[in-house]
Amino acid sequence: MTKPENSVDEILSSVRGAAKRVTIAKRTVAEVLVNARGHLTVDEVTIAVQDRRPDVSPSTVYRILEEFEELKIVVHTHLGQSAAVYHLSGAVHGHLTCEQCNATVQIPAAHFDALSKDLQKSYGFMLDRHHVAISGTCAHCQSARRRPT
Amino acid sequence: MTKPENSVDEILSSVRGAAKRVTIAKRTVAEVLVNARGHLTVDEVTIAVQDRRPDVSPSTVYRILEEFEELKIVVHTHLGQSAAVYHLSGAVHGHLTCEQCNATVQIPAAHFDALSKDLQKSYGFMLDRHHVAISGTCAHCQSARRRPT
DNA sequence: TTAGATGCAAAGACTTTGCGCACTT
């Protein structure tokens, strides 16, 4: 099996391959994404990057993430109300977001196989597994609801 | 079968029942939502409202939609990148959004029955049918892709 | 009458963009 862009080097190879330049900022963003477990908001990426490279500006992070997205290195999704979250496309699955506590879990794409076929058949709609984001209530908040404060 | 809040009168009853006041702005927003097929952005709601009541300000529309949401009259979802879309909670299902052309279709909640059970069983996660939004590629754009310009 | 609702305008959060210098190639 071939893991797509899950290492910093692979990411930077993609960048180079696209005739884009490999800069310190891009390398650092790549490192942050690789190290991250799960998804990060742009702000979180920026903070993590600035932790190592304080001189990297937020707008650069936006631009790099945009470039990475064009190169299919990352994917972004709007989970809750506001800020978008990014993560490596190689590590993608579905997102379950709890509306109560905002916790999110990532689950294997396999869960969407049946739905995917159904939607394709019924509507000719091809589900994008990289963007599947489901809202609901997590187990913890469900039980918390049964036993109110 | 009892249709929840699908008529203007029912909506306004809910408002009254919550000890909130029934105003012209609220009535007009209700009318717009009832007449609307599918979902509307706040901007679209505002324009439709101002078509009849030019003096209603956008901030009021925001406030009214917020109130309606608390009263479970409407539901809002973030489909694409930016603006949120609202619609009556009685008319809710899943949303399929095409990433290419941004078209969205609404589909019956029944499509999510299996997934719902699966997620509940596997993760104790209770899917919120009002907020299910799936991204992908619609039938039209899929065939368009096979035959590029 | 009187407390909630509205309009207006300013503030906020998130994201994009213009410009000149710096750095990669």
Place this chain on the structure above:
DNA sequence: AAGTGCGCAAAGTCTTTGCATCTAA
């Protein structure tokens, strides 16, 4: 050396909020 990428700051969306006024009950 040449041109892309960057930092900075300003501008742009979308949404929220403060306050004085108005209005539904």
